[in-house]
Amino acid sequence: xxxxxxxxxxxxxxxxxxxxxxxxxxxxxxxxxxxxxxxxxxxxxxxxxxxxxxxxxxxxxxxxxxxxxxxxxxxxxxxxxxxxxxxxxxxxxxxxxxxxxxxxxxxxxxxxxxxxxxxxxxxxxxxxxxxxxxxxxxxxxxxxxxxxxxxxxxxxxxxxxxxxxxxxxxxxxxxxxxxxxxxxxxxxxxxxxxxxxxxxxxxxxxxxxxxx
Numbered sequence: 001x002x003x004x005x006x007x008x009x010x011x012x013x014x015x016x017x018x019x020x021x022x023x024x025x026x027x028x029x030x031x032x033x034x035x036x037x038x039x040x041x042x043x044x045x046x047x048x049x050x051x052x053x054x055x056x057x058x059x060x061x062x063x064x065x066x067x068x069x070x071x072x073x074x075x076x077x078x079x080x081x082x083x084x085x086x087x088x089x090x091x092x093x094x095x096x097x098x099x100x101x102x103x104x105x106x107x108x109x110x111x112x113x114x115x116x117x118x119x120x121x122x123x124x125x126x127x128x129x130x131x132x133x134x135x136x137x138x139x140x141x142x143x144x145x146x147x148x149x150x151x152x153x154x155x156x157x158x159x160x161x162x163x164x165x166x167x168x169x170x171x172x173x174x175x176x177x178x179x180x181x182x183x184x185x186x187x188x189x190x191x192x193x194x195x196x197x198x199x200x201x202x203x204x205x206x207x208x209x210x211x212x
Contacts, residue, residue, distance in 0.1 A: 021143065021182070023049050034071060034086050036123040039132050041074060043183055045204030046211040050074045054083070059107040061099055068104050070115070076211060082114045089119040122209055127192045134193055135205070139181035149184060156185070156201055165195035 017026035018038045029035045029052070041047045054073035059066060070083040085104065091097050101117055108115035123129070144152070152171055161167040167176040167185060179185040186200035187193065189207040206212060 020050075021139070022047065023051075027052055030071075031086075033088065033120055033123060036120075036129065037072070037084075037086050037118060039136055040123065040207065040210045041072075043132060043135060043189065043205045044207065044211045045183065045186070046076050046078070048075045048077045057104070057107060059103055061103040066100070066103070068100065068107075070104070074211070080114065082116055082211070083108055085115075085117045086123075087117060087119055089121045092117060092119065125209075128189050128207055131187075131189050131191065131193055132207075135180055135187070135189070137181070138177035141178065144178075144182065144184070152179070153184075153201075160201070162198060163195065164193065164197050164199055167199055168195075 015028070015030050016035070017028055018035050020027045020038065020042060022042055027038060027050070029038060034052075038050070041050050051073045052071065053069050055070065057068045057070070059068065071086045072084040074082040074084060076082070085101060087097070087101075092101065105115050105117075152175070156167070156170055159166075159170045161170050164176065164180070164187070167179070170176075171179070176185075180187060180199075183204050186203055186205040187197055189205050191197065200206065204212070
């Protein structure tokens with residue numbers, strides 16, 4: 001549970017709720033940049049779940065006591081956790097912000113926890129950003145039941161499609177894109193999608209920068 005309320009009525013920022021399948025509920029965000037990061041987490045096969053505004057930490061910044069709340073705590077399938085601050089790249093060059101982030105990194109390091117700063121330069125990197133949006137567009141609708149997925153996966157394993165076009169020929173276009181949207185079938189998110197794009201029947205999506 002977030003240590004402070006993320007979405008409030010009084011705000012000049014773009015705020016809302018991201019429909020997260022991994023968490024089983026909608027996740028509040030404080031900026032478009034945060035929602036963009038959530039999209040990457042949703043499609044990363046190594047990410048089990050994530051929580052916004054997870055903890056309140058106390059430490060010193062340039063000799064002065066301070067309170068700090070990281071933006072997101074990411075839980076990986078291997079049991080590791082990562083605490084993340086999301087910032088526009090230019091903001092990290094501001095002295096006060098840089099000092100705060102340096103102090104946070106030191107604090108989390110001393111307590112043997114992994115801390116990272118993720119910027120817009122990574123979140124909006126192309127063509128990944130556009131490809132992620134295209135993939136998630138097809139996630140809408142009810143989730144597959146386990147028997148439904150196992151039946152489809154059995155057919156796919158037998159036919160062994162190698163591209164999106166071949167996957168469409170095996171299960172139909174709508175179902176093929178639904179499987180991509182759910183991350184049941186993977187693609188290389190670092191590349192622009194086409195009917196000839198290679199697919200990965202096992203292991204989920206590929207995107208080198210985010211926990212996969």
